[in-house]
Structure formats: C-alpha cells, structure tokens
Amino acid sequence: MSAKTSELHGLAVHTEVPLDGVEVDRAPDWHCSIGPARAVDGPPPGRLIGEIPFGELGFWATTGPGSPRRWILRYGATAETILELDARTITIHPDPRADEGLAPLLLAGSGLAHALAADGVAALHASAVEADGSAISFIGPSGQGKSTIAGLLCANGFPAVTDDLLRCEVITEEKADQPRAFCFRGGTRMRLRPQAARLAEEIGMGAEASVDGRVCAIAAPTRHRRLPLAAIVVPRPSRTEAHVIVERLRGRRAAAELLRSPRLPGWIEPSLIRLHFELSERLANAVPILEATIPWGPPFPPGLATELVGGILSNA
C-alpha cells in the first residue's frame, strides 16, 4: 500500500493508512505510520494527562517520560499511539489481540483529535452537513443520533462535512462586530450503529461494514475544506412527535451542551481542559445553539430532512 497525503480537519496527513480524506498536494502537517505490534496493557509511563477508566479496555494518555513533547496514548488491548510533537510523527502500534482494521479508525478519530489538541486546538464530538453554503453540525454524547441524522440529511442531497470529530474556529475579523465561527471538512463516512444501519438501506445510501461493529454509510462530501458554521444542533430523537420542533438555547444552557460534547473526554491536564472550555464559550457567543426534537425512525417520516434543515436555518 503506498503512502499519500490526505487532508482532514485542516490537517494534511501523509500516511499509508487509508484515510477518509481528500488527497492534497502540499507539505504534510503530520506523518503517520504503523509500527510493530505490541501488547497494550495499563497506563504508559510518564505524566498522566488524560484517562478514561474502563478496566483492561481503558484509555490513558501521558507525556514523556523524559520529554513533554512526546504523547503516548494507550487504548487497552487495542493499540498504543505515539505522537512526537516536534518531529510531527504519529506511530500506531496495534495490539495483536485487536482487529488490524482499527488503525484507520483510531488515526482518523482519536489520533487526529490528539494531534489537534497538541497544537492547542479543541474539537467537538459532532457530525455535520453542508446546507446553503454553510455547515450545520449535530452534537451530543454517543447514541444520541448525530451520525444517523447527518446520514439522513446526506441521503437527501446535503453534502457531508464530517462525522465524529468537528474542528471549529471562532474568528473576529477586522471591522466586524461579531465573531464568526467556521469548521473544517473531516471524514465523511457516517458510522451508524447496527440499530440505525437499516437507515442506510431505507434511504438508498451505499454502505459497508465497519470493524467496530458499525455500518459506514457512504456520503457525498462537501467540496469545501472550511465552511462557515451556521448552527450547532442538539438532536432530541422523539418517537411521539410528528413534526420537528426547534428551540434556541441561550446562556449557560447553550454552553452546557457544548461543554458536554468534547471529542476528547477524560483530560486531566488543566491546560487541555481549558481548551474545550474556551472553545465552548467562544462558540456559544458566536453560533446559534439549537435543540431540535426530531421525529425518529426508522422509518423516518417523508420530508423530514427538508423540514429539519428549514427549521434549523430559520432559527439560526
């Protein structure tokens, strides 16, 4: 397999690992490779900066030992990923007990989210689609329907912006009163849970099995690498409502939804927690944060995609 340079989340990544990005002809920001397999058990040496306890399948992140510019990420019984921040390299060492197909998922999701964090960039746990030249993103914890609703919109002609990880930035342009938010194109295959996989069939999207037990719905990507962010939506799936209800959240309630949706939970290092705190505050002051009650399926009601996007854009 030959290496190529693909762009996701604004990062050019040179790697032989197959990535769901757009091939680009520019100097890579990161070089990624697969290293020798090794058993991955327990936290790595060094100073703990992040942790998600889950027994043998827990996650740990450390700096060092010996160098704060080396981050070691351990996914128990799955892989160890080493980021050399000065050399700009990411090396994934798969655990022999894990499915070797997990490497692309680890790199595209957690790996690149850590690469962004190492550069001082926080990211949201979100999916997004393009509508009217801007992005609409869906946030929330796992299982709340982010990918499902983004997939539904993609199947109805809205180009995919990203799934799982959304890199945002908030900029106050010269002579502008209000800050503006933008987001970057990421991986555009929507990873659906098995119970939502029927959606791909129902709406006629191409799909393939994912090594983590999900189904990847193949969506047409946006042609923009960076888009204005029109709204951030918290989906509330409903089996009782017949129509979409959109409400704008304000103040601490809006901020709380963003604070609940980091792509990388489990930070211990205060400066890394602050990244997400600051991003959440800046986004809450720059972008409409909406709560959308959505009639849920499958089967999804006909016309739902149009009704939802219309409801979002009229409140944005």
Place this chain on the structure above:
Amino acid sequence: MSGQRIRLDRGAVEARLVDDELVIYEKRSRRYLGGNATAAALWPSLVEGTTMDGLAQALADSYGISLERAAADALRFVEALRAQNLLED
C-alpha cells in the same frame, strides 16, 4: 459579616460570560458550573474583592431592587460559592 472582605479564589476558577450568564470552570474538581444573570452581575466584584454590603449595593444598582432583597440574593450566592470552596479564606 456584612463588612467582612469576600473574594473569589481566583486560582480555583475561571469564568466566561455567555448571553449575560456565567459559565464557570472549577479547576480543582475539573467541573463546569453555571451561574444566572445575578451571578454574572456579582462576579466582577467578587473577583476584585468586596463585602456583603458592596455586593448587595451592586445588585440593587444593577436590577433596581430593594437593598433588603438584594442582600438576601447576594447572601444566597455567596453561601453557594462558600459551599463549593470557591472563596478565599
């Protein structure tokens, strides 16, 4: 108590305004807290250091309410901060 100096432990918290409400990051326990518009109105005085009388006056001035009611609201907020160990000793 009304003349006693009250100040936030600035090393323990960071706060930002969103739509005139407060979002607070509490560093020791790595928690996020929220504060309403009253909390937001009192926050700058608490960062600088103030007294209960000063807080009550700030609130009365901001909202045009009686000093008595402002003192009661300010006391509730200060007690909540004290319970979270967010004030200097």
